Amino acid sequence: MTTKSSEVRFLEVAAVAAALLVFIYFILNWGFEGVIHARRTQTVPDLKSRSIAAALDQLAPLNLGLRKTAVEFDASVPISSVLRQDPPAGTVVREGKTIKVVVSQGGQTVMAPAVIGLPLRNAEMLLRQSQLSLGEVSESYSLKQEKGMVLSQDPKAEASIERDALVNLVVSGGAPPGGVSLMPDFLRKNVEEARSWAAGAGASLEIETDKISLFPSGTVLTQTPAADSVLSSDVKVTILVSGRKGATPTVAAKLFKYELPQSGSESQVRIVVIDKYGERELFNGVRKPGSKIEVPIQETGGSRVKIYMNGILVEERDL
Template sequence: MSGSTRTSRILKQTLIFILGLALFCGLMGFAAYLSLGFVLGKSKEMTVPDLRGRDIVDVLEQMETENLGIRVAGFDYSDTLAQNHVVRQDPPPGHVLKTGREIRLFLSRGPQKIQVPELRGLRREEALSHLEARVFKAGHSSLLFHDSIPEGHVIASDPDAASWFPAGSSVNLLLSAGKRPLILRMPDLQGMHAEDMLSTLDRLNLRISELRSASNPDFPPNRVLDQTPPPGSPVLAHSGVGVIMNQPQTPRDALDLIQGMRLVRYRLPHTLIRSHIRGSLTAWGLTFDFVDDVFEGNQEVFLLIPGSSEAHVRIEENGFPVFEARLHPFTGKPDILYAGGRYGFSLMALDPSNLPEPRNAPDRPQEDTNP
């Protein structure tokens, strides 16, 4: 056998082997394809359940039995769901998946927490503004006497400053009621002379808040007839006391001017707007308010001042001074220090001998004297 014939035979056998191997591989690939298609075609499909609001542990137990994969894809803050509960899912509920596929879950971190600000020493209004800026709500306010923190300022907060709480939480405030007041026993002023009465009140840090006069011919003049509060009552230091002094009085004319007394009158302008009137009197070494109230338009304020001592009268309307005068003992004319009415009307003091009839009474403050 020649060499060329042998080579040709070898090549033919090699070609046959290669073709047989290729045919075998093709048959095996085709069989694998058919098998995979059969397996995939038999895979189950299922509807994705609603996992929102559920605890992650419960979700894992359920998905293990249903042959679905779970993957935690992220975390979100939630004001309604506790920590590690499902906030949202992908794919959403109702979506169809084949078994073995994966569901992506986003879990709750719980409510977002914010640090409570430091409020100690702030005024109540400032503290509320700070809480509002941090998205906190104002809770209850309580009062407590405090020696160093001024009245109306914050002593402490609940929750405490620097603690972390969810936005929208309520913060309670403990406010200072100022220093604990000194409680005194009201002295018996009845029968005291005016000078002794004023000295007693000054020594006890009390002040006259209301001074009136009455006539009792069986009682010495310039003596205390009655008092408020009554003797022995508990009173706070620096509080006001009402006193009625005995002053002999005799009717004089239609305005009921009193012998030895001076009458100060102030009429509000004829308007529908109410005004706050504050009148102060300085006499007998003390300064006190004889009126501090709100009046309707065209109302009139009266004050009787004994003519035996020097007095200083000041009247303010809505915080604006409208009348100020110094009254000398038993003089017909006072020294008017200020007479510029807020509404453009001048103020003057009238001599009792020239007083008009009541129906023609002036519209602005007037002071009548009766030496």
């Protein structure tokens, strides 16, 4: 009898506990729904093409949140701006809702190859390989480059630009016809060559000196106008010449050496040196795999040599 009475009492307690739990559940559920439905509704604004900061400013007064879920390339939408959103604009949501967005990385970028010194056809092929397009091609007379060779490019080599962008080139038209005078290239030559040319051409020559240059005294360091510029009858030429007083410092004259990889095919090799006076070309030519290139160079400190193969920078060295 006692055992049966205990079982009945246990069942009664269990039933009461279950009923209490059900009651608590409905009370809590009713309370939560009341809190949720007490929040005001808001219409999701259009965030496309807005910067993240602007999107946050637009959502804050509406008590809506923002979360970046992914990034994608898209040239039509500015970098770091909203590309897509979820929920879409116009959706009615409760305050506190988080709007998920995909952010644009802008257009895909590539590095412009170095095509100066290449034949126009080779330059165009290299641009295509680099996912770029040939833009405007203009022609300029040149004493330095043969007809059809690239003299300059815009954008410059190694510039980061959008894929499929246009690269404009200036191509050599060869030596000028009679009556057209071009500025010679006097860089790293002796000042006496410039004096002799100026006297024969009737040009006004102004000579400035750099007294701390490590180059031998009388070496032309810079010139204005630049080489191959068309000269007018009243042109004024200015050159900067090494003119350090006292004993001429020893400038380390040495051979710069570079060996092409053994594999592959013929490559267009261009070697340039960059120092505080600017950039000048040391070598430009086609060489077979495994070829060795040796060019004389004066080591003055603070210089850097860049080596390009088929327009692509493959190595840099400090001197």
